[in-house]
Amino acid sequence: MNNNRIAAHESFELHELITFKNVCATKSSVMAGLVKDEELKALLNQELNTSQEHIRELQDLIQLSAFAFEDTTRTEDALRHQN
Amino acid sequence: MDITKKSINQIKRPMNNDYLEIENADGMPGLVDSTIALDFLLSVKSAIRNSAMALTEMADQEARKAVHSLLDNSINLHAELTDLMIKKGWLHPYDVNQQFQLDKVSTQTALQIASLQLFKGDTSRLGTFATPNY
Numbered sequence: 001m002n003n004n005r006i007a008a009h010e011s012f013e014l015h016e017l018i019t020f021k022n023v024c025a026t027k028s029s030v031m032a033g034l035v036k037d038e039e040l041k042a043l044l045n046q047e048l049n050t051s052q053e054h055i056r057e058l059q060d061l062i063q064l065s066a067f068a069f070e071d072t073t074r075t076e077d078a079l080r081h082q083n
Numbered sequence: 084m085d086i087t088k089k090s091i092n093q094i095k096r097p098m099n100n101d102y103l104e105i106e107n108a109d110g111m112p113g114l115v116d117s118t119i120a121l122d123f124l125l126s127v128k129s130a131i132r133n134s135a136m137a138l139t140e141m142a143d144q145e146a147r148k149a150v151h152s153l154l155d156n157s158i159n160l161h162a163e164l165t166d167l168m169i170k171k172g173w174l175h176p177y178d179v180n181q182q183f184q185l186d187k188v189s190t191q192t193a194l195q196i197a198s199l200q201l202f203k204g205d206t207s208r209l210g211t212f213a214t215p216n217y
Contacts, residue, residue, distance in 0.1 A: 006143055013137035014146065017153070020133055024126055031119045036112040039167055040120055043160070047123075050156050057149045064143075 011065040018058045025051035114192065117173040124164055124174075130157040 006014070025048055032044040062068060134154040141147040168174035175182040 006146060009140050010142060010146055013140045013150075017133060017137050017150065020130065021153075024130065027126065028123075031123065035116055035119050037116045037120075037171070040116055040123075043164060043167065044119075044123065047127075047160060050160075054149070054153050054156070058153075061143075061146050061149055 005064040006061060006066070008066065011062060011067055014058050014062045014065070018055060018062065021051050021055050021058065025055060117168075117171070118189075120164070120168050120171070120173050124161075124168065127157055127161045127164060131161060 028044045028048040028051065032041050032048065035041045035044060131154065134150055134157060138147065138150045138154060141150055165174065165176075169176065173185075175185060
């Protein structure tokens with residue numbers, strides 16, 4: 001198990017960046033629909049595309065974190081309790 | 084009348100609740116676009132700060148590369164967006180007085196929008212759908 005690739009402090013920062021980029025991508029996609037100005041719309045769409053790429057990249061990295069290998073049965077249990 | 088070309092600081096009339104009336108919606112597209120652009124600029128600024136802070140915590144080479152490219156992209160985007168906003172007259176970095184005038188108009192507009200009654204009456208969705216658990 002290669003769980004020492006991404007350390008704890010890196011994981012936290014990656015997590016922060018992922019949440020931030022998620023909000024950015026969501027907002028860009030919504031705002032692009034509301035904007036009338038073509039140049040601004042193009043810029044928002046460009047940001048949306050690069051954001052998606054970055055999110056995927058960061059997600060792949062955070063999978064290498066020590067925390068990503070923790071017991072996932074707990075979350076499955078929690079989900080089962082909800083239903 | 085070309086309403087899309089109207090600059091944001093030309094809008095002086097107080098907001099009216101009857102915003103579907105063409106006369107009251109004068110300059111609205113420019114107002115919306117400039118506000119969204121400003122919000123976008125704030126996001127990009129935050130992205131630069133956040134990724135720069137994150138970069139100082141990176142030890143792994145690949146992670147550093149990823150965050151570095153994010154930072155680079157954000158900086159380039161910031162440059163493009165700033166240029167666009169200056170071109171459109173939504174940002175005046177070289178003319179503080181004009182920027183303050185714009186801020187004043189934006190503040191008034193924001194306060195006027197805040198005092199608009201956008202949602203009339205009850206906005207509760209309860210009862211609209213079948214909600215047996217409530």
